[in-house]
Amino acid sequence: MSRCSVLSPHLYSVYINTLPSLLRQVAAPATHLVPSSGSADAGMVPVNSLLFADDVAVIGSAKSVKEMLKLCEDHSLSLGYRWNPLKCAVLNHPTSSTSSSGSTQLKLYGTPLPLVDKFVYLGMPFVKTGLSAASVLPLRSPGVLQLMGILNKIGVNRQGFSLLLCARIYATFVRPKFEYGLAISKFTAAQTKEIERLQDRCLRMMVGGHATSSTLVIKHMTTLPSMHHRIDVLTTRFCLRARTLPASCLLSLLSSTLLVSRIKIHLDKNPLFLALPSPPPSSDARLKSFFRQYRERQVTSIVTSTTQVLLRACRPALVVDPILYVPATRAERSLLVRWRLGWLPGKPEDCPCGRDRRSRRHFLECDLIPSFLWSDLPRCPPGSYPIDFALSSLPLGRSARCPPWWSSLLLMLWHIQRLCRPNSFYAIDSSPGASWYSRSSRNSD
Incomplete structure (x- = not known):
């Protein structure tokens, strides 16, 4: 959708706040229902649209989506704004010959909407089965390497800033760019290794190492965690946060009504989350302390048991190497x-x-x-x-x-x-x- 006014995204979401109730009127029969509030006896409402400021997704059968698009048209014309068909896309459209006829072709203001196999919504790649973990890294890598290249030219290299400062700059500005979405994605072992390789590539740019040089000692000296550990930390934080959300939040409503939940099946099974004490830490400071103790045990075990000479020669503790300061x-x-x-x-x-x-x-x-x-x-x-x-x-x-x-x-x-x-x-x-x-x-x- 293209914004036709100078309103901020937040004010724009208020401007179109009446749209979801209109869309619910034409929800497909198979649309998932959730309680209209935290109480199960308060009535059920269909979840056939998601709105985050001016980013809108409508969900349903080809017939119901066609009706929803017509309602979106009418709503925009009545309030004086306009959607941009060129920024819209149709994911998981029926591909049979009958479904691709004019009766089910999806249009907005008479303009046919493009059919796609993958679409990025709120920075996350979606395919017909849902979130695409395999597409997260290809989506993030170009921007990460571009930013690292810029920082490398202005001092994040071995001739520029100190190694410790370079590591802190990387952790503050570069790593968050490819950590977005990791907490809600289920990666295979091979995909996790690819994410680890992206971090290794950034660290090699930082110190001027060759393409296959090990980064284990760099991470140990600067206390930078592996991306496998970072994924576990982010996932654990997400799971704990999800469990403390108000009952009226959409995530809480979906988790309590869906027979199959991504949180229950995938996210709750990471080893760091399973290692949490019962009850879990009650404050962020205590949670950070638990994460550190967990990683300290890992670091000590790895350094003392590894066969790699250089890593074994390092101090077996989770501390910044004094030679850096x-x-x-x-x-x-x-x-x-x-x-x-x-x-x-x-x-x-x-x-x-x-x-x-x-x-x-x-x-x-x-x-x-x-x-x-x-x-x-x-x-x-x-x-x-x-x-x-x-x-x-x-x-x-x-x-x-x-x-x-x-x-x-x-x-x-x-x-x-x-x-x-x-x-x-x-x-x-x-x-x-x-x-x-x-x-x-x-x-x-």
Whole structure:
């Protein structure tokens, strides 16, 4: 419908508020009925139209929809507004030869309405069977990647803002664009993986990773959840909200009168919802606390049981990695992040020392790395890598004091970087880690 006045969508919905009662007069016999209020004895009304501001959907048989379109015409002419046939579409129209005749052809102001197999209503794709979960991601992906591309050009990249700020910008502005509708959609395992891949693609744009690079460490360092977990959270919130709606709400009326309910069959079965205590948390703060505790258990289990070396080397806790916020120069933080991501040592090529190929194992015995640097690091338990253990031993909190081995750790990473890129020049800082040391000194005075 095209609005013919300067009224806002909300005022426009008031303007056409008398339309639903007219449409109910020609409802098809098979139209679903709900109580006219929260009370079952208050009479039943057919649900043959849905109106959200100036977005209107009419539901029924070909005959009843044709009658409803005529009522819509008359209503618009009597009140001085006009529908736009070019913005309308007919979904699930009968396709038999008799039904496609002129007697059942749907028109508005004499203009035939286009027949479609899929239509987007209120931002959600519909097909003849209802909501189309398979069409959600193709609908969202172009806009998500376009926005991520714009943000990437203005600083959401590894040469621009810090990784932590980039992650927060992504979670605030990009992720919500493809989270819309996830709470009410039932995805297959393959479709959930595709949604996960979209997030991974955004994160790779953020750090400049190649097309198949893992994003597990990025998500762990920045506490970004997987999209599988986000879907569970959104679905759980929706289910809890649906259960507390007033009895007179349309969703409540439909859930109580339909023999088959999407909420009962699909949404209530997600593992996070099933793990809720009884009774469920009574406030949003307590619900968030439950979500965090649930995810903390997941993170601890994944990090301690995974076979992926880089993820297992991270701190087994749901906290932002301190290397993302401790005082450090841009070059120092780049060294720390690249080590965590496995970009150092990178490909196993010949080491300049000539003894072996570059690898985490080789660096422990490489003659070009001063041995005293290894001795300066905190003693690590058997099976742990000294640099990984040192990074996981960094104190939490932005006001934490600098550990005594901080400069040795940075100097060692500088040597490793020099070995990995022998043809590049990297100036050595005369006082590695000085920014954190100086702040710790000021705070102790």
